[in-house]
Amino acid sequence: MRQLRQRAEMGLKMIDLIVHNDKEEWEKEYSKLCAQNRSVLDTAKKGEKEYSDSLGWLDTEEWANETALKRVERLALEIKRNANVFVLIGVGGSNNAARGAIKALQQAGTPEIIYAGNTLSPHALNNMLKKLEGKSIYVNCIAKNFETLEPGASFRILRKYLKERYGKKAAERIIATGTAGSSLEKLCSDNGYTFLEFPENIGGRYTALSNVGLLPMAVAGIDIRMLVQGAKDMRKELYEKPAEENIAFQYACLRNFCYNRGYRIEMLASFEPRFRYFYKWWIQLFAESEGKDNKGIFPVAGEYSEELHSVGQFLQDGSPIIFETFLDVKERQDSLRVESDGLADYFDYLDGKDFWCINKKAYEATVAAHKEKMPCFTLEIDGLDAYHFGQLFYFFQFSCYLSCKMMGVNAFDQPGVEAYKKWMFEALGK
Numbered sequence: 001m002r003q004l005r006q007r008a009e010m011g012l013k014m015i016d017l018i019v020h021n022d023k024e025e026w027e028k029e030y031s032k033l034c035a036q037n038r039s040v041l042d043t044a045k046k047g048e049k050e051y052s053d054s055l056g057w058l059d060t061e062e063w064a065n066e067t068a069l070k071r072v073e074r075l076a077l078e079i080k081r082n083a084n085v086f087v088l089i090g091v092g093g094s095n096n097a098a099r100g101a102i103k104a105l106q107q108a109g110t111p112e113i114i115y116a117g118n119t120l121s122p123h124a125l126n127n128m129l130k131k132l133e134g135k136s137i138y139v140n141c142i143a144k145n146f147e148t149l150e151p152g153a154s155f156r157i158l159r160k161y162l163k164e165r166y167g168k169k170a171a172e173r174i175i176a177t178g179t180a181g182s183s184l185e186k187l188c189s190d191n192g193y194t195f196l197e198f199p200e201n202i203g204g205r206y207t208a209l210s211n212v213g214l215l216p217m218a219v220a221g222i223d224i225r226m227l228v229q230g231a232k233d234m235r236k237e238l239y240e241k242p243a244e245e246n247i248a249f250q251y252a253c254l255r256n257f258c259y260n261r262g263y264r265i266e267m268l269a270s271f272e273p274r275f276r277y278f279y280k281w282w283i284q285l286f287a288e289s290e291g292k293d294n295k296g297i298f299p300v301a302g303e304y305s306e307e308l309h310s311v312g313q314f315l316q317d318g319s320p321i322i323f324e325t326f327l328d329v330k331e332r333q334d335s336l337r338v339e340s341d342g343l344a345d346y347f348d349y350l351d352g353k354d355f356w357c358i359n360k361k362a363y364e365a366t367v368a369a370h371k372e373k374m375p376c377f378t379l380e381i382d383g384l385d386a387y388h389f390g391q392l393f394y395f396f397q398f399s400c401y402l403s404c405k406m407m408g409v410n411a412f413d414q415p416g417v418e419a420y421k422k423w424m425f426e427a428l429g430k
Contacts, residue, residue: 030253037249037253037405040252040402040405041246041402044401045238051412054202054203056199057206057210060232068210069224071196072214072215073218075175075194076219080221082138085132085135085137086113086137086138086139086220087115087116087128087132087140087158088140088142088216089139089140090118090142092118092205092288094117094143094144096280096281096284097208097213097281098212098217099216099281101386102217103276105217105220105222105274105386106221107221110219111219114131116128117150117153120149120153125157129157138174140216141177141178143155145182146182146184171192176195177196177197177215178197178198179197179200180197198212199211199212203412205288206285206412208397209231209390214227223387224386227387230386231390231391231393232390233391235394238394238395238398248395251403252400252402252403253406254377256406259407262320262321263297263320263322263374263375264297265299265322266299266300267323268282268283268299268325270303270304270327271304271359271362271366272327272329272333274384275327279303282396283300286299289400289411289412290400290403290409290411291416292414292415302315304362315374316369316373320373323375323376323377324376325376325379326367326376326377328363329380330381332356333356333383334355335355336354337353338350338353338355338358339351339352
């Protein structure tokens with residue numbers, strides 16, 4: 001417990017790195033915007049009745065309590081004992097959080113996670129089926145209302161595949177996560193599939209800390225209790241800290257400040273490749289929550305240092321429409337020293353240096369260069385583990401809620417997504 005408390009105290013920090021010729025003017029404007037939006041923080045913490053059907057994620061105890069965690073852990077243990085492949089069927093909010101954590105933190109010796117339900121490409125689907133040949137398989141279909149085409153179509157294919165492989169015992173290998181009372185629950189009841197509840201009061205992109213995200217993470221060997229504890233500790237910090245010390249409030253204000261200044265794109269960037277799929281979750285969270293009513297900051301990601309040799313050119317010399325948020329990990333995650341092989345390659349200045357330190361210097365140099373052109377911020381976490389992923393999930397969800405309120409948009413609907421579905425269903429004759 002001592003280590004856990006120490007981690008909680010370290011938490012998540014933000015370093016303001018705005019440097020500009022008009023620094024005093026910028027700081028005055030930023031302070032004014034913060035003062036104007038202080039009530040937003042208090043309102044959000046209380047939970048608005050207007051959004052009561054979407055705020056089930058605010059209190060982690062509602063959907064990530066002891067009873068829920070025990071059930072998920074029991075089911076994950078069964079899957080790990082009996083399967084070497086776990087197929088996660090879902091699209092967008094139904095799998096992005098889990099995939100982000102799994103790609104970064106999956107433990108050795110756990111089932112391979114294969115993703116389905118996020119494409120309609122026959123080539124991709126056939127490749128997915130080929131990967132299942134000769135493997136022991138479990139399937140989890142995640143679909144809140146079970147009306148979205150992509151997961152529905154993939155679930156059909158995989159149910160048929162499992163029935164041909166396992167006969168009547170296929171039902172023992174099929175799990176579905178959906179809303180209580182939905183057609184998906186009826187399908188499970190009629191056919192003997194395991195059913196998990198998809199929280200009715202949480203939208204897909206906010207479901208990391210519920211059955212939706214926790215079961216796949218647990219199958220991948222991720223410590224979901226530490227993940228939930230990280231989220232709880234972050235919630236406690238954000239609820240206790242006043243506006244001037246509240247990092248979620250500061251981040252939301254900084255985003256809106258940049259937006260008001262004409263910066264229409266935010267790039268979330270890091271020098272840690274394990275964040276690659278976490279970016280996808282973050283992009284969906286902000287794009288789907290904030291992008292409406294002809295408003296919103298367009299979220300993109302920067303995978304450094306590779307993309308410094310491509311988009312880095314635009315960032316330095318292109319249109320001034322981007323501001324940048326860096327994710328930095330304090331603790332050394334690994335170690336590899338550069339040693340000479342005796343050949344004259346003119347990289348002797350690297351001899352004896354650790355790649356961890358070289359990577360840090362590249363990060364520091366990038367920040368120094370980019371902040372001369374655009375506003376830059378750093379979100380700093382102590383380590384890259386389940387606990388800190390839990391912190392990040394809760395931090396960004398709460399920040400997104402605040403940012404949307406400041407911008408004057410509903411953080412929890414997605415009318416644009418529904419519009420494309422209408423046209424698609426009509427074209428397919430539904």
